[in-house]
Amino acid sequence: MEFTYSTRNPEVPTAYSRLDAMHTRCEILLPGMEESAARKLTQRIWDMVLDAEKRYNRFDGDSVLSKLNCSAFRQKVEVDGEMFMILQLCDNFRKMTDGYFDISAPSRVEGRAWVMDPAAHTVRFSVPGMSLDLGGIIKGFVLEKAIHEVAGETPCALLSFGGSSTASLGEHPLGGPWQVSVGHPYFRDKVAQTFPLTSESLSVSGRDPHGRGHIIDPHTGNILDKDDIIAVCGPSALVGEVLSTALWVAPHSERSKILSTFRGYRAWAIVPRTDGGVSSRKL
């Protein structure tokens, strides 16, 4: 982890921090804050990130999610309010995306094989071998919580999780929107597309063109192999992360229909070419 407080521009002293977590890095830029306040705010966000990693990492045998995955076929498992809310959100997103966002996709189990009891806050799996994976939503969830925390203290900030999920607050301290660009996957020094953000989030989903994909189509159980990148801009980092994944997974013909169920969000399908060019289509 790293915390830097720069006063090189005395008009806009800026705190920058980096925390390696959730298999990526969380970066926070807090312009215009006094150092001790920025340090305390950063620590609160780090605690939030580390707590979420501890609770929702299915690769950690002690996490709440692992315990659910281990036990929910044998018996109903009671979960706390936050976990239940996340699972309800995921279930709603599954419906809103015609099943293209599905936290049970890695299990390759057909249909919705988990039952939630809102009165008792319990979850039960209806088939063996079922396992939930919150990797497709949890960074957006944390980013959403963090940006609300930041908004209580400062008018402008930028938060990012490994570049795939970015949340902005207010405008760039030197004026105008934050100009956040998606890099060209084949050329490190090239930009694929730039998105001006003012109190909005940007979420990006796609496959590494140099490696194999790991996103699974919930309808077929197959690992997807597509060449495009989906970028989604909108008010919520949480919704943006879900939507970018679902749009990338969905067939091209379904994408506009799914996007239309989410008001206030814009999306682009970006196709980077090996010659350095890019084609982009707004959905």
Next chain:
Amino acid sequence: MMKDKMTRGEFLSSLAAGSATLALFPWLGSCTPQKEKETSGQKARLGIIGTGSRGKFHIANLLEDPSASIVALCDDFIPHLDEASALCPGAKRYTDYRKLLEDKDVDGVIICTPLSMHSQMTIDSLRAGKHSFCEKAMAHSVEQLKDMYRTWKGSSSVLMVGQQRLYDPKYVQAMDLVHSGAIGKVVGIRNYWYRNNDWRREVPSPEYERRINWRLYDEYSRGLMAELACHQLQNGSWAMGGLQPKCVTGTGSIMFWKDGREVFDSVAAIYLYPNGVHMTFDSIISNKHFGMGEQILGSEGTIDLVRGIIYSEAPAPRSGIRQFLDQIEQGVLSNSAFAGSSWVTEEASKDAGVRFAKNVTVNDGASSVGAAGDGSVELMHAFCLAVISGVQPEGIVEEAYWSTILALLGDKATRTGERIEIPSEIIY
């Protein structure tokens, strides 16, 4: 204590259920919560054949396992049998394993004897209708290995082999990363195991030398290839998606511990896969600086299996969000490129790497008996469940067959200096 261990076993099965690498670890399906439920309250009645250091290591773990009941012990070296009896005072004592195999109160046996005895004892055990667990490697020779495999194929009893990495969560997580493309194309596999000790056990009197220090003599042992490499050679087939090497070359020598031993104290073997990838194993037991290492090398990254860390070949450039800091410092406004899609374990630092597995127990490989958190507890518990249910964990014998034949042919290569061809399929 056991509650935590069982939870870890259940965690393993849930990990595999949601993992693209399940096909590589099919035996994890044998420790599901459903299997635990089906066998709950029942006990596997076990006999331990060979109560030396490894046998007592298993006994200590089994005494903590509610699904195990140790009912019989066998060793023809009485001091070891006495030590085991002290741990399990209610267990019957045998000095001839054939007598133990006749015991109707024994459902399953755990064979922890010198390598040269594995095959015959396991064959006899399977023929006696006992579920059988044999320490690795499976056999002292290729012919013994084939006999053992053939006998198991014709038997309805369970067979498991003591390769604890099969139940170590960090290997499942690592292979999930490998097969999701996180390190690009696999271009090499490196294994090494360094210790600085003579590999000897204390001998009460000279006539016990070959019996106690069996690892040092060709008649009983295949040296470092069978005792150490056998574990690590599995990493290659997992990383290569089940592909096996087509040949092995190697060399070995007795260059430091010149004490009458017959097995090498320094070996190096190179396995070649059909796609041109090499897997290496080397071991020296007169220097321990580097300890134990297992690394999967990819075109875009490296996975350190022992430490549970992934490294990137191309460390991330100065991040876009840091570029914003530069802009603010300089009072310059421009766009900043840092967004990208979320498919790969990202931004691994060139120096520090990113830890991909939590609560990793780093085993330095110094112990000849077993190490905490290395999967031994889960492996033994899985055997208990299999004894109770009578259901063979899928793929586990084939896994052991391959690691044994790679070790045996690697040993042959180091002894002869010849290039040894490896059959592409299991032959028995």
